[in-house]
Amino acid sequence: MSAASARDGSGRGRGISRSIESPAARAPQASAVRAALLDWYDREARDLPWRVSPLARRQGVQPDPYAVWLSEVMLQQTTTVHAAPYFRTFMARWPTVSALAAAADGELMAAWAGLGYYARARNLLACARAVVERHGGVFPGTEAQLLALPGVGPYTAAAVAAIAFDEATNVVDGNVERVVSRLFAVQTPLPAAKPRLRALAADLIGDERPGDWAQALMDLGAGVCTPRSPQCGRCPLDFACLAFEAGRAAAFPFRAPKSARPLRRGLVLTLVSSGEVGLVRRPPRGLLGGMMGLPTSPWSAGDPDLAWLDASPGAKRPCGLIRHVFTHFELELRVFRADLDARPAIDAQWTPRHEAQKILPSVFRKALDAAMGGPDLSSGGAGASGNRSEGL
Numbered sequence: 001m002s003a004a005s006a007r008d009g010s011g012r013g014r015g016i017s018r019s020i021e022s023p024a025a026r027a028p029q030a031s032a033v034r035a036a037l038l039d040w041y042d043r044e045a046r047d048l049p050w051r052v053s054p055l056a057r058r059q060g061v062q063p064d065p066y067a068v069w070l071s072e073v074m075l076q077q078t079t080t081v082h083a084a085p086y087f088r089t090f091m092a093r094w095p096t097v098s099a100l101a102a103a104a105d106g107e108l109m110a111a112w113a114g115l116g117y118y119a120r121a122r123n124l125l126a127c128a129r130a131v132v133e134r135h136g137g138v139f140p141g142t143e144a145q146l147l148a149l150p151g152v153g154p155y156t157a158a159a160v161a162a163i164a165f166d167e168a169t170n171v172v173d174g175n176v177e178r179v180v181s182r183l184f185a186v187q188t189p190l191p192a193a194k195p196r197l198r199a200l201a202a203d204l205i206g207d208e209r210p211g212d213w214a215q216a217l218m219d220l221g222a223g224v225c226t227p228r229s230p231q232c233g234r235c236p237l238d239f240a241c242l243a244f245e246a247g248r249a250a251a252f253p254f255r256a257p258k259s260a261r262p263l264r265r266g267l268v269l270t271l272v273s274s275g276e277v278g279l280v281r282r283p284p285r286g287l288l289g290g291m292m293g294l295p296t297s298p299w300s301a302g303d304p305d306l307a308w309l310d311a312s313p314g315a316k317r318p319c320g321l322i323r324h325v326f327t328h329f330e331l332e333l334r335v336f337r338a339d340l341d342a343r344p345a346i347d348a349q350w351t352p353r354h355e356a357q358k359i360l361p362s363v364f365r366k367a368l369d370a371a372m373g374g375p376d377l378s379s380g381g382a383g384a385s386g387n388r389s390e391g392l
Contacts, residue, residue, distance in 0.1 A: 030204045033183075033240050038209060040236035041216035046223070049084055049091075054212055063211070065139035065164035066097045072159045073124055073151075077117050077327075080222070086115055098137040101128040106281070109290045110359040117327075118288050118361065123151025141165045162214040170202045171214040175221025180204075181253035182225060185242035189254035197253075225249075261330045266299040267309050268333045268364070269316065270371035271348065273340040277356045277368065278348035287326070292349065292356075293364045296333070304334060313346065314338025319371045324363040331363065337371040 042054045050071035052063045070090060074083040089111065094100040100108070105125060112121035127149045131139055139146070143161035146152050152160075158169035172180075177190070180197045188196060205213065224231050230249045232238055243249040271278035271294075279292045287299075297308040309316060316336040324331045343350065353372065357365055369375045 031206065033204055033237060034206050034208065034213065036236045036239070037216045037220065038212060041212055041219060044219065044223075045215070046080075046219050048080060049087055051215065057209075057212065063164045065141075065160060066100075067091065068164040069097075069127075069139065069156070069160050070100075070124075072156050072163075073120055074115060076120060076156075078115055083115070086112075096137070097128050097131050097139065101125070101132040101137075105290060106292075110292065113291065113359050113361055116362070118291055120151075122284075122290060126150040127152055139164070141167075143167055143169050159214065163211045166209070166211045168205050168207055168210040169214075170198060170205060171217070172198050172201050173218065173221075175225075176201055176217045178227065178253055179217055179221045179225045179237075182230070182243035182249050183237060183241050185246065185248075185252065187254060189256045192256065193253065261325070261328065262301060263330050263332060264299040264301055265304050265332045266334075267297040267304045267306075268322075268335055268367045269295045269309070269312050270319070270335070270337045270368055271295065271314060271340060271344075272337060272371075273343045273350060276350040276352055278343075278346070279351050279356060279360070280346075280348055288361055288363075291361050292359050293361065294367055295348075299331060309336060312338070313344035314340050319373075322363075322366045322370055324366060333363075333367060335367050335370040 045051070045054055047053070048071075050067045052061050067087075071083070071087055074087055074090075090100075093111065094103060103125065105122075108125055109118070109121050112118065112124075115121075130149050131137060139160070140149075141161070142165070143157045146157035146160055147154065149157075155171070155173060158171045159173075161167040162169045162171050177194070177197045180186070180201050181190075181193065184200050186193050186196055186200070201217075220235070220237070224235050228250065232241070232244050232249055235241070235244070238244050241249065243252045278295070280295055282288050282291050282293050284290045295312060297305045316338045319335040319337050322333050322335060324333070351359075353368070356368060360368065
């Protein structure tokens with residue numbers, strides 16, 4: 001194996017020389033790993049709009065728990081690049097948790113459009129209101145108290161407790177799982193390896209700077225210990241990494257084969273009247289709950305319900321087919337358009353197209369673009385260019 005392949009972690013020439021089940025797998029000591037990573041973080045920490053830098057922390061600047069919580073909710077299944085402008089918009093519009101708690105549901109759901117995983121937006125409001133009602137608008141300062149808030153799961157509670165309050169919690173996201181799996185060369189495939197990875201990550205936690213430690217692990221996974229091309233030559237933990245020692249960093253973590261997403265089908269209708277589009281609010285629970293959308297038939301594995309289309313207003317013309325990927329299934333929608341002389345007696349919000357593009361989830365932006373003959377470039381490119389996977 002060449003020196004270059006050893007440094008970039010791509011080599012395949014050696015097996016794992018030390019079992020993770022042996023005491024030797026813990027050497028060097030966790031304290032050496034912590035010291036090396038925190039030294040690296042002091043030099044290389046990412047500049048993020050919700051983060052207090054290591055230098056500022058040493059100078060006594062404390063993180064805003066509201067900003068930490070908001071960023072962590074946004075970053076679930078979303079990249080930092082995509083989340084950052086939304087974070088800035090939210091902080092400008094709702095600078096405190098009390099301000100967010102007072103927001104109207106529809107107003108917040110519209111501002112969330114494009115971030116995906118829309119249940120998070122509903123949970124965001126529920127949590128903000130609980131912080132105001134139960135805690136006087138001040139976030140509680142422990143992992144256990146945070147976990148008691150609606151919509152706050154184990155990861156978010158641990159992250160906010162560590163980053164905002166310096167509690168020594170075990171913050172494990174996908175980046176941390178990847179770092180730990182390589183550090184200890186965990187050969188059990190994901191997701192079965194998750195409990196083992198959590199336990200190994202917990203062994204590395206110390207009382208010194210737990211908030212910075214959590215963010216350092218995240219930064220290492222995001223920028224150096226990356227999924228496909230780990231930059232082992234830049235890694236401050238190469239001295240302790242079993243996967244690097246074996247020249248196989250890129251092979252970890254192992255993953256069980258994924259099952260194919262099921263396909264659902266449906267119909268979607270764009271109603272156009274006097275240059276405006278008819279939007280409807282989806283039910284508060286379930287897929288894209290509470291969001292504005294276009295009228296659709298039920299989505300199912302079978303053939304679309306053409307009777308639904310016949311019962312809808314206007315003379316329809318077909319406008320093609322769109323596909324969209326959600327977390328647990330793929331969706332195929334046949335798109336139709338109806339141009340109306342008079343607006344029907346339905347509960348619709350008639351909206352100019354460029355405004356509709358701003359508030360619709362991406363699946364409906366794709367459908368709107370198909371119905372209108374292409375993306376609305378005047379709306380800043382918010383049309384159907386993305387194929388980002390969305391959650392429920």
